Amino acid sequence: MSDTNLKAHDASLTGPRHGIPSYRLRYTPLERLAVERPVDRIATIVAACAGKSVLDLGAMDETAYKSKRGQGVWLHEEIAKRAKFVVGVDNTSGLPVEGLATAPNAKIERGDIFDLDGVLRKLDFTPEVVVAGELVEHLENPLAFLRSLRACAPLKGARLILSTPNATALHNCLIGLIDRESTHHDHLLILSYKTMTTLLTRAGFEQWRLVHYHSEFAEMKLRNSGLRRTAIVCGERMIRAAEWAFPLLAFGLIVDTTI
Template sequence: MVETSSSVVAREAEHFGKMAGDWWDPDGSSAMLHKLNPVRLAYVRDRVDQHWQKDERDLKPLAGKRALDVGCGAGLLCEPLARLGAEVTGIDAAGELITTARAHAAASGLAIDYRAVPVERLDGDYDLVTAMEVIEHVAEPAVFLRSLAARLALGGLLILSTPNRTAWSKLLTITLAEGVGRIPRGTHDYDSFIPPERMQTLVAAAGLRCEDIEGIAFTPARGLHLSEDLRLNYLVAAVQG
């Protein structure tokens, strides 16, 4: 696959597009994303503060920065990024999700540039690039990561998240969560999960340097939370190598 090809898998875009109607319902088909989002956002905020040496009390740490959320869905991460001061662009392969995202942002009084386009066909550069729970759904992870790197401005920060390829992740994410309907059936393919070791290799091959890896763990007492335990899910922060 050449660099200008799209890593979008049509059946994946169709699957997620069907979730557009209740995307913003915390008890709907995207309920697990609603639970994940505060954890991911806390990590993003911490890495932003460290990368740009911001005061953690600053309400607008991304003021003056351009942010790109790849695989944005209907805007769960885009909207808080905009509230943190960023000029936000959100892209997704599912047009239905982009329509929902635009409507929700407008109702929330937020100006976010939403586009139904794959990252490989996007121009421009961004200070912050995020791709949460996306890389396990693309056709070519290596091509996808190179495309993310290509959109990163000089001195920029890339953050992504993905399930680990472990028995624990398969049990919680597919057997249990999809089994009881917390995640729509067919959302995940275990064979597409990427272990951290391979992810670091892919990041390096894209010309980036991995700065940090942190887990998202689950316990009945705490729910989903940031952790040194990488078995379930993990976040990666990378910069230009």
């Protein structure tokens, strides 16, 4: 993707942030929400990390490491292409005890994302940007996680970019009409615009920017070829067009805030 396109995506995260008290939800069913047009998830997050030292939480997607490398769909790998330096933190069993070098400027270390103070002091690393891509939906207590970030002294003042699937995503609404649901077996929850706002507020964040991101059926496209892959690409384009018209139905959410 060209630098021009990346800058265009990054612009979606540079406007005024909404928060308390500058933007307050009434939590009534028919209130109009201040939503923007959806963006591309990976390109937007990568652009926010360009030239920065980055802490990538939950970086070791084992499926991605085995099958998505070099495909432009593994977030950690794409961040490393533009960032100054990337340290991933994960405690998955598939990660070697000594960690894993993923690029000349990137590595993934074994560590507990709920004990980042200890991890960062051990590594002597202070990030400018913290990324939690598709992570909170895997956690038993996302509120405790967000509060732990704010309580971590080495992260004070760092930019936080968080992404997660959207509870009101169009593709799930559509297949729900035929008694289907698309959900990863490791997901413990799914958030919406309002529930994410509630989490941020209760975690103590004061201002943030909340942007939806487009559908990307990367794994389906990687698993299929020929006419099947063409059908998936066409379906993805149609869903993206509908997401552009109705942003609350987009695939997921990106939060941009300061710790």
